[in-house]
Amino acid sequence: EFKECFSLYDKKQKGKIQASDLMAVMRCLGASPTPGEVQRHLHLHKIDRNAELDFSTFLNIMYRQMKQEEPEREILTALSMIDRQKRGIITVSELRAKLTRLGEKLSEEEGILQFKDVPIAPHLLISFLIFLSSQIWDQIWEAGKDL
Missing domain, CATH: 1.10.238.10 (EF-hand)
Incomplete structure (x- = not known):
């Protein structure tokens, strides 16, 4: 290539x-x-x-x-900056909100679509590291390369 x-x-x-x-x-x-x-x-x-x-x-x-x-490290750093309690976790709804309001802003629909295949309720917590190793991150990264 x-x-x-x-x-x-x-x-x-x-x-x-x-x-x-x-x-x-x-x-x-x-x-x-x-x-x-x-x-x-x-x-x-x-x-x-x-x-x-x-x-x-x-x-x-x-x-x-x-x-x-190293986009994964940049994302992990950004997530760590909003993690006031320094626990390395974020609620799915808060993560969705950050994705729709920061950086390359996603619409509400795009934010919801990013999570459609993930069996996690919005009020549940997700580890930063699990997020970065998930399909969601791969989808967001691939979509961002076309911008």
């Missing part, structure tokens, strides 16, 4: 892409780098914004970016 996407941007068919296309290629593969992060990656590899980079360098950059993003 990485090679295929990289090749789409290899306009001269020389096994290299323009540094200016790096963000587009990374996003094509599901990463979410900021312009500053892309600039840091290029600087780290001593690549000028107008230069080219080969596939090996691209793989190194993607590895660093994906390792840096």
